[in-house]
Structures are given as structure tokens and as C-alpha cells.
Amino acid sequence: MFAEPTDWQTTWMPRVLPHVRRIAEAHPERTIFTRFIPAARPGEGRGTWATYSERWADMTRERLAPEMIDLVPELARLVPPAEVVDKTVYSPWLETGLDARLQARGVDTLIVTGAETDVCVLAAVLGGVDLGYRIVLATDGLCSSCDEAHDALLLMYRMRYGHQVETMTTAEILDRWR
Numbered sequence: 413m414f415a416e417p418t419d420w421q422t423t424w425m426p427r428v429l430p431h432v433r434r435i436a437e438a439h440p441e442r443t444i445f446t447r448f449i450p451a452a453r454p455g456e457g458r459g460t461w462a463t464y465s466e467r468w469a470d471m472t473r474e475r476l477a478p479e480m481i482d483l484v485p486e487l488a489r490l491v492p493p494a495e496v497v498d499k500t501v502y503s504p505w506l507e508t509g510l511d512a513r514l515q516a517r518g519v520d521t522l523i524v525t526g527a528e529t530d531v532c533v534l535a536a537v538l539g540g541v542d543l544g545y546r547i548v549l550a551t552d553g554l555c556s557s558c559d560e561a562h563d564a565l566l567l568m569y570r571m572r573y574g575h576q577v578e579t580m581t582t583a584e585i586l587d588r589w590r
Contacts, residue, residue: 413481418471419468423551424527427555429486431552432550433487437533438589440494441494443495445483445487445494445495446497446498446508447497447499450468450471451473452473452474453472478554502573503532503536519545521545522552524548524554525550527553527555528560531556533554534565541576543545546576547573548580549577550580550581550582551579
């Protein structure tokens, strides 16, 4: 739904996807994709999520083709061994068991890619910081439908969260994994 021509399309996706794929391919057995699952129908959801699903009625599951919710094919082919965590809100930390899964594996560092820098990525990063994870953002593996917000968030990560959030390119990340 973010890669195709929908109300939520992120036009940077074609530029960013090769970087995301390279990182995931480096260690697919350690990769967890988080997938946003929109409301089933307009008005569904708790509190402001109900009005959100009304505002974005065309992005509800009753109006979207089922395949629009799937991972893009370039990433879907990595599952398994990569895993998918479905979430119905921006944060991957709520009601998903993600933290427990990572703790069971002894994970202390997360490499974060995806869409959108200023929405779901932001929720993942701040939640990860709150839980004590070291966060590495692949700067060329992030995209947003709002250039100004994307740029502002990258600046914020560097200036305000520099102790807990590192920013690197995909090449720098892959080089450090060798």
C-alpha cells in the first residue's frame, strides 16, 4: 500500500527499497519486517484510530485489494527465514510481543529501515530507545511522503538522540557486519 499508487504511496520507495533489501539479505534469519495492517472498515479502532480510519476510508481492508497489505515482493521472498510482525498502530512495540522475541534472542541493537521516517519509523525508534535498544538507522533505507518531515527527523535523531540512535548508510552498516 506504500509502494503502489494509493493515498499512502511513498514516492521514494523505489530508491529506498534496494537498500532495505541489501540489509535484509545480509542476515535474513535475523530480519523482522513489521507490517502495518489498516482497519478492516471505516470507523474501526480505539479513540482517534476510529476517526483516522474514517479519514482514510479508501485505505481500509474492506476497500483495499488484499495483496496491497502484503510485503513488497522483493522483501516477501526473504520470508522465511525472515519473520513478519503485524501491527495495527504505528508502534511495533504494542500488542506484538516484539520486545519479548528480541530479548529471548539476546538482541541489544536494532537496524531500522522503512517507511515512513516520520510515522512508523519514528514510533519504532522511540519505543526501541525507551526499551534500551541501541538503534542504527540506515539513512538511505528510510522514506517518507513528506520530505521536510523526513529531513527534520534525521536532524532530530542526530542532534537529540545521538547517544542512543546512530545514523549510517547501508554501505557503512554492511561494512561493519563483515
